[in-house]
Each structure stands twice: as structure tokens, then as C-alpha cells.
Amino acid sequence: xxxxDDVSITYSGAAEPVLANVNLTIPEGELxxxxxxxxxxxxxxxKCVNGLVPHFTxxxxxxxxxxxxxxxxxxxxxxxxxxxxxxxxxxxxxFVTDVVEDELAYGMESLGLAPDVMRRRVEETLDLLGLAHLxxxxxxxxxxxxRQRVAIGAVxxxxxxxLVLDEPTSALDPGAAEEVLAALQRLVHDLGxxxxxxxxxxxxxxxxxxxxxxVGGAGEPIRMGTPDEIMIDAPVAPPVVELGRLxxxxxxxxxxxxxxxxxxPLRERLEPFVASISxxxxxxxxxxxxxxxxxxxxxHTLALRGVSITAHAxxxxxxxxxxxxxxxxxxxxxxxxxGLNGGTAIVGNAAPASLRGRDxxxxxxxxxxxxxxxxxxxxxxxxxxxxxxxxxxPVGTTRQTLDSLAPGIADDMHPRDLSEGQRLALAxxxxxxxDPPIVLLDEPTRGLDYPAxxxxxxxxxxxxxxxxxxxxxxxxxxxxxxxxxxxxxLADGEIVADGPAPDVVIGSPMFAPQVSKVLSPQPWLTVxxxxxxxxxxx
Amino acid sequence: MTAEHALGSQAIPRWTxxxxxxxxxxxLVACVSRTTNPILLGLIVAVAxxxxxxxxxxxxxxxxxxxxxxxxxIVMAIRxxxxxILGGGIGDHVLFTLPRIQLPDWVAGIxxxxxxxxxxxxxxLYEGAVIAAILACIGAANSLASxxxxxxxxxxxxxxxxxxxxxxxxxxxxxxADVSRVRTARRLRGRPDRGARALAGSAIPxxxxxxxxxxxxxxxMDSRGYGRTRPMKQRDEFVARALVVISLxxxxxxxxxxxxGVDGGWGSWLFIVLGLxxxxxxxxxxxxxxxxTRYRPDPWALPEWIVTLSGWIPAVIFVAVALNDPVxxxxxTSPLQWPSLPVIPTIAILVAALPGMVTPLPPGGxxxxxxxxxxxxxxxxxx
Numbered sequence: 001x002x003x004x005d006d007v008s009i010t011y012s013g014a015a016e017p018v019l020a021n022v023n024l025t026i027p028e029g030e031l032x033x034x035x036x037x038x039x040x041x042x043x044x045x046x047k048c049v050n051g052l053v054p055h056f057t058x059x060x061x062x063x064x065x066x067x068x069x070x071x072x073x074x075x076x077x078x079x080x081x082x083x084x085x086x087x088x089x090x091x092x093x094x095f096v097t098d099v100v101e102d103e104l105a106y107g108m109e110s111l112g113l114a115p116d117v118m119r120r121r122v123e124e125t126l127d128l129l130g131l132a133h134l135x136x137x138x139x140x141x142x143x144x145x146x147r148q149r150v151a152i153g154a155v156x157x158x159x160x161x162x163l164v165l166d167e168p169t170s171a172l173d174p175g176a177a178e179e180v181l182a183a184l185q186r187l188v189h190d191l192g193x194x195x196x197x198x199x200x201x202x203x204x205x206x207x208x209x210x211x212x213x214x215v216g217g218a219g220e221p222i223r224m225g226t227p228d229e230i231m232i233d234a235p236v237a238p239p240v241v242e243l244g245r246l247x248x249x250x251x252x253x254x255x256x257x258x259x260x261x262x263x264x265p266l267r268e269r270l271e272p273f274v275a276s277i278s279x280x281x282x283x284x285x286x287x288x289x290x291x292x293x294x295x296x297x298x299x300h301t302l303a304l305r306g307v308s309i310t311a312h313a314x315x316x317x318x319x320x321x322x323x324x325x326x327x328x329x330x331x332x333x334x335x336x337x338x339g340l341n342g343g344t345a346i347v348g349n350a351a352p353a354s355l356r357g358r359d360x361x362x363x364x365x366x367x368x369x370x371x372x373x374x375x376x377x378x379x380x381x382x383x384x385x386x387x388x389x390x391x392x393x394p395v396g397t398t399r400q401t402l403d404s405l406a407p408g409i410a411d412d413m414h415p416r417d418l419s420e421g422q423r424l425a426l427a428x429x430x431x432x433x434x435d436p437p438i439v440l441l442d443e444p445t446r447g448l449d450y451p452a453x454x455x456x457x458x459x460x461x462x463x464x465x466x467x468x469x470x471x472x473x474x475x476x477x478x479x480x481x482x483x484x485x486x487x488x489x490l491a492d493g494e495i496v497a498d499g500p501a502p503d504v505v506i507g508s509p510m511f512a513p514q515v516s517k518v519l520s521p522q523p524w525l526t527v528x529x530x531x532x533x534x535x536x537x538x
Numbered sequence: 539m540t541a542e543h544a545l546g547s548q549a550i551p552r553w554t555x556x557x558x559x560x561x562x563x564x565x566l567v568a569c570v571s572r573t574t575n576p577i578l579l580g581l582i583v584a585v586a587x588x589x590x591x592x593x594x595x596x597x598x599x600x601x602x603x604x605x606x607x608x609x610x611x612i613v614m615a616i617r618x619x620x621x622x623i624l625g626g627g628i629g630d631h632v633l634f635t636l637p638r639i640q641l642p643d644w645v646a647g648i649x650x651x652x653x654x655x656x657x658x659x660x661x662x663l664y665e666g667a668v669i670a671a672i673l674a675c676i677g678a679a680n681s682l683a684s685x686x687x688x689x690x691x692x693x694x695x696x697x698x699x700x701x702x703x704x705x706x707x708x709x710x711x712x713x714x715a716d717v718s719r720v721r722t723a724r725r726l727r728g729r730p731d732r733g734a735r736a737l738a739g740s741a742i743p744x745x746x747x748x749x750x751x752x753x754x755x756x757x758x759m760d761s762r763g764y765g766r767t768r769p770m771k772q773r774d775e776f777v778a779r780a781l782v783v784i785s786l787x788x789x790x791x792x793x794x795x796x797x798x799g800v801d802g803g804w805g806s807w808l809f810i811v812l813g814l815x816x817x818x819x820x821x822x823x824x825x826x827x828x829x830x831t832r833y834r835p836d837p838w839a840l841p842e843w844i845v846t847l848s849g850w851i852p853a854v855i856f857v858a859v860a861l862n863d864p865v866x867x868x869x870x871t872s873p874l875q876w877p878s879l880p881v882i883p884t885i886a887i888l889v890a891a892l893p894g895m896v897t898p899l900p901p902g903g904x905x906x907x908x909x910x911x912x913x914x915x916x917x918x919x920x921x
Contacts, residue, residue, distance in 0.1 A: 056757050081763030093751060094758030097686050098597060105833035110763035112829035119834065136901040138597045155762065337722055361728035373723045376743055390728055434728060 001162060001194045002026040002049055007063035009044055009053060018044045022063070022222050024213065028161070029192040031184065033205055033227070035236055036215030037449045038419040042198045043089075045215060045222075046164050049196060050084035051077045068161055082111055085155025089166040091147045092139070100142075100150055101126075101135045107158045118157075125153045129183050144323045145176025149183055156187070163187065165197045169204055170446055173322040173475045174510050177204050184208070200449050203238035203478060203514055206231065207255035228252050236450045239478055239514040242527045246534070259518040267519055273533035274522050277502075285313030288347075288438050288469035289334060289364070295342030296329050296493075303329040305493040306343065311486075313437060316460055316470045318484035318501070320477070320511055326493040327473035328369065331440045334471070335366045347438060361391075364438040365431035367424065369446065372415065374427045380418070381411040383426065391433045402429040405459055421452030428459070439463055441472040445479050457483045481505060481513035481525040501525065543840040549898035554593070556683030557691055558842040559893075563679035565849025566890055569883075570671045572856040573867040574664045577877050579671045581884065583607075585891045586678040593893065594681050595900035606677025610670030614663065621662030622654050629657025629872050657871045664869040690832060694825035695778075698765070705755065712751065716744045770827045781820030788813035845893045852886035859883055 004024040010017040018041040026032055036042050047053040051072035054061045065072045068083045085107075088094040097103045104125055108118045126132040129149045134142065142150065148168055155163065165184075169177035185208055187193040199205045206212070212230040214223045223230065228251050231241045240259050244252045247266045253259035288311050296304040303326045311317055319327045332338050333345055336352035345352055348363040355363065368374060377383040384398040391398075402409065406425035415423060424444055431439065441460075445453055453476075460483050464470050474480055480487055480501065487504040489497040489511065497504045502523050505511045515524050524530050541550055566582055573579065590603045622636065638651040685704055692700040720740035725731040759765075792809030859882060860867055866880035 050761050052757055052761060056760060077757075077761040078763050078766050081761060081766070084761070086761045088754065088758055090754075093754040094762075096755070096759055096762070096764075098599065098684070099686075102686060102833070107762040109830055109833055110766055112766070112831050115831060115833065118831070122833070136596075140598050141596075158763070335726060337725070356725075357728045357730065360725070366726050368723070368726065373719055374726060376723070387727070430727065 091151035562849030614666030617666035785816030
């Protein structure tokens, strides 16, 4: 279906090719997962398939990419629109119309299909993706998962034989991600669509994949194989695979279900150590912030309905809940972005909404969902210098912080050219320059690969160790299990659960990490915990 | 009677043709332009508002009516303040006197300050009300007619131009979102987030964001087949271009002659008609290049005729009344007196309220009360 014949791509101005000598053949009707570190060229590989690279992005393509027999060199993206459907990372950025039904029809209108064919296909697609009840809704009013499904539907109506998706679940809560993946599976199974999908959250998708492509980046050749072949030694792996490697299971399980089948002996081995995990007691410092009965209204909607939280220095609190549950509002309220419509919030010793400038940033710092929003300068160097000046620090202080968080970022890099992990580190360095005792992070793992996430975990732990209070809003159950000492679950602006991480996440079908699902009823949360317990035994 | 001719709540919910809404609104604008009577103006705005309240769809662009209303009030306020400052002093009911500022000789015609009369203020208020009412009518059309559906009625040859206009329009709300995002960032970095300096500092990130989104959208549209064409015969292409050029020349001559009054009679109209015909034929031929088809085009049926006529009938009546009895449409300021309520224009305006009852409901409920389900949905929308 798709063939890459000795393909190399060099962007203009770059010394090295992003992808070098790629040879791939992707057969029809497969679900192919593309993995690799950020910046390794995954997105470039995906964009080659419909000719956006190089027709739209510029750069030089050597070799030949053919899709359904069409050469992308002679066919620009619009001439491939009937065979390749591409869903961008942020579905909202690709929407052309404003209503669900029109969006589904847009591609067909461009291709000039007959009205009766369009009518039929729109109805079929609405049913196929479970969108029928949304047909007249404005696209802006949809939730993240619904948007993603509409974006998939919008490219499906032209009946492409190839569907390309760039991180379709990275911004979604676990429930919405499952909806999207179920829809994709249905396409592969029932319609024989070839799906090419890049994703960092392997724990969500690897079990559905027929094949995995590993993009190594920087000179390493691209590998393709079945998931269990690749996962044996892949540099990135979901927790269930790591647990399998630790326990020496063969074949390696890819899903929680497979793992549970072989987990009984491991559970027996772990039984004596269960007592040791519940014994870890944490002692916290002074109160960092408190909210009581906080009510925040956005228009007619209550985003927070009487939320009460008290957090202390040294705590790492994970706030979870589905998209739109009020997580970002909670964080925003703590830095005074939203005024309170009721209740109180005290940060340090003041109400956050009354604070400005230095008074605010020395008490509490927030790294927003997209760290680029915080970055304004043209280079990392300028950004650091500006921060030093803002905070009245000696020149070079921020740079030092940055180096301790993520070493080796060149001074003259443009912040937009950094990888997601580096950008997060830069934003965090800026926030830490004012030395706030409370650090808030909104969805910090979005777009992070496993190594970057691992680094984030150790950064957060050291922040808590320094006596800061860390509060993060996240969909990432694995991160929460790894790092949080306390988990708060929000639903519709109310707290529905608040307690030590194991108490809250274990047994929850949505928020339990994979290890906990495999080893339940024993309260294990992470592979590292299990490994530590087994170490003296082996 | 087929389904698309059905009226009001009898009809299956569907979009009323956007051109009909604009025709109706322009009819109201024509009425507004013939009167300064504040009661009639208020009535027109009320009728427009009532129709919007009844038939506004549940979409982000549909909230522009209140925005336009507010804009109208601002315009009125500015007009009144300017009238107060510049004085002018018609009439003799002095309300209060502002200190007079002496201006140099070369602006002798203008006075600043001085006595402020009730007559002058009222005149300014009425004039401001005219502009506010026009804005309200345009706002009503904006709330009722989806810009995307209006675009779909553009001739195929002009489709690309239309898309760029709609995309440009959709950028305005996004720019607002960007500005607030940048202000948030400045706050989080402990920089001033209000005032002129903060605004200057946020200009570049805002435009960067807009540009980035434009590029993303262009890539998405290209990958979805936007701009696919079928090859055109060279002769057709030549004919289409020639016709467009001829129509432009003819239209320029015609309009010039009409405005200049060189030949106010048939000659100028002849050129205008010739120009229009050439333009239509030229665009038709050029449109053959496009392979686009339309998904569920809005029908033009009985409701659309009623909407259009209920805008135009009042317009015709107003023009006729203005010719025969101009006093009844004018808001009297000297001598001061209460505005009258002329019977015929009032009935004419009430005709314009018909669309609020006869048009089908917009799909997805609109703002007509549809029970608790719609409330739940609206909550979801905002969360």
C-alpha cells in the first residue's frame, strides 16, 4: 500500500537529513504504530505519506514514496486526498467549517462527489464513529475526544485507503482515548483501512498494533517488526512490557489481559513484600496553599463547585479527571487567572487574584499546558537573560537552572525548535527563577517520550525534596502513579476523591496504572516498586 | 406542499437560506436610512432582536447580535459627547454651559464648549440611533446567517476568494483568544499584564500564533483536496478573462457616468447592465474549472421568499412614505416635541417580524426553549 524506496529527507538549511535511506513496505489493512523519541522524524515520516513533505514544508526528498501506486513527487497533497487521509496533532487546527456535518462533507465537496453519494457517506460515517448525536453541533463546543473522532470522520468520508494520525490520544483523558482507539480498530477490522499512527503513549496503543516502526533519529536506521519482536529491546516501552521483561515472561505480554494470565506466579513471589509498600510514610512541611469552598464560574457554567484543598510543602499532588472537569481552572485559580465567585483561596499568605508581578511569581509558579505560551524571546539565551533581569538575579542563574534540568541545550536555539521535553525544562527554569514555594504544572507529559518523562519524574521529586509543594494536572495515570504522593480526582468541578495515591488509583478502572491492573489485588503501582521488592530476593 | 415549503414549527428544522436573511436585514437597513424617528428606530431594533432571539442557532458566530448592539450604544454615546463638546447651539433650551475654549483663527469655523441645548443633544442622539440601528440590523444578519453557508452560495469561480475572506474573519475571535493567552503568560512571568507596554510586548507573539495557525490550516485544506481543478480548454480560459476585463471597463464607465451626471439617463444603465452580463457569463465559464460539488445546499423555498419580502416590503413602504410625508418619519427636535407614532410605518415594521414565526427552526434546537435537554447541552458546550 505504502512504499518508501530509499527515501532521504533534508530540510532546507539543515546540515543533516531528518530521515536517511528509509526502506519500508506497509501492506494493506494493517495498523502500524510509529514510535521514537521526540524530534526523531516521526512527524516527517507521516507527512511524507501524503506529500505534505516536501510539497508543503519545503526541503529535498531523495528516493521515492508511493501510495496506492501514486508517486508523491508528481502528486501534491490535494491529488492524494482521495487515497490518504491525514489527521493533524491538534484536530482543531485542521477544521475548515464550523459544524460537524459540514466538516464531514468538506473533503468530498473538494473532490466533486455527487450529492447523493455525499449524503450517504456522511450518514455512514456518523454511525461508524458514533457521532450521530453530534451532527449539528458546533466544532468549538466539542470535547477533545469528540473532536478527534470528527477529525477522523472528516478524512474518512472520501474513503481513503490510508489513514495517518499524529498522536491522536496525547491530549485525551483515558476514557476519550479508548473511544478513539476503538473507532480506529473498527476501521482496520471492518473496512481494511491501512492506519499509520504515531504515539508516545505506548501503553494505550501497542496492543492494537500489527506492526511497529521504530524511528531512531540521528543516523540510526528505521526498523519495522511485529510488536512483540520490537518490544523485546525497544528503548521505549509501556509499563506492562517492562514488567514482563522484569519477570522474564515469554512471549512478552502487550496488554494488561495477556499479562494477568501469566501474573499468578509473580503475585505469589511478591506476596511477602506487600506489607513493605504500605509502610512508606511521608512527613510534610508547612501548609503551602489552601482553598475552601472555591467556586469559579465561566459564563453560565460552574467550573469549580465548592472545592476545598489544603496542600503542604513537600507534597506532590496529581489532579486527575476527564477533559473539562475543572483541572486547568483549579490551577489557574491558584495563580489568580480566574477570580473566585465564592469561597476563599490563600497562597502563601495572600489571595492569588490580588497579586501582581513579583508578589505573584515569588509565591507560586505555573507551567501552562503549552510551555511555548510562556516563551517570548528568539533564543534560549535571550529567554534566560530576560528572566534573570525580571527576577533581579545575577546573569546566568536561569541558565544554570536550565542546565541542571536538561543539560546541553545550545544557547542560540529558537525555543520553537526545541523538543517538547527541552521546552518544558526551559519553561520550568523560567518559573523557578523566582523561587516559588509552590510549582503548578498543567499536563506536563503531553508530547513527552518515555526518557523525557523519566527525567520529569526525577525533577519533580527533587522539587518536592527541596521543600516545594508540587501540583500537577494530568491525564497520565502512569506518571501519577510514579510521582504523586496524593491524588485528587475532579469530576464536574467537584472533588470526588482525595487521598494518598495508592488509595485513590488502585481499583479505579480509569485511573489505575497498568502494573496495578496486572497485579491487583496487591497494591503495586510501578515497575520500579516491584523491581525494588524483588531485588533482595534474587 | 413539499417539506421544504413548510413554515415555522411545522417544518423539519433546517437552515434558512443565508442570502434570505441578508436580504431581510438589508431591507431593514433601508428602512432605518429613511427615518430619524426614535420610536420607529427602536421598533426596528426590537423586531430584529426578537427574530434573532427566536431563530438564533446554537453556534459561536451566532452571538454577534449583542456585540453589535453594544457597539451601537458606544457609537451613540460618542456622537452625543462630540455634540456636547462642539456645541453648535441650535435651539434655545439651554441645559448647561461648558467652558468655551479659545481656538486660533485658522479654525474659525469650529467652537469648543459653550451652551449645550436640548435640541442639539436630541439631534445627536437621533443621528446616533440611526447608526446604532443599522449596526443592529447587520448584527442580526450575522447572528442568523452562518458565514460558512453564505460562502457556499458564492459562484464557483470566486470560491477561493471567498474562503480567504471567511478564514480571515474567523481569525478575529482567535486573535482575541491569543491576546488573553499572551496576557496570561506575562502575568505568569511576573511582568505587567495591563497597560500600553504590555500590549506592545504581546503583539509579536500574537501575530506569530496567528501565522502558525494559518499555515496549519492551509496544510490541512491542501491535504483534503482543496484547490483541485480540472484542466480547462485554452479558448475558454481566454474568453473568461476577456469577459471579466470587459465587464470591469463597462461597469466603471457606467458607474462614472451615473455618479458624475454626465448622462444620468439610459446610457449609463446600458453600460452597467452590459458589465453585469459580461461578469456573470465570464464567472460561469471560469467556474467550469472547479470540480467542487455542494453537500445539502440550502433550498430556496416559501420561507425564504417570505423572509426576503418581509424585509423588502417595509423598505418600499418607508421609501414611499418618505417621498409623500417626510415629516412623519423625522424625529422632531426644533421645536422640541415628543416623537409621533405614524401608523403605516409601524405596521410595515411589524411585517418584518414575520420571519420569527414562519422560518423553520435551525437544526440543533436554536434558542427556542426545547426543555431541559438543551440546558444540559449548553452546559457541556461551555465546560
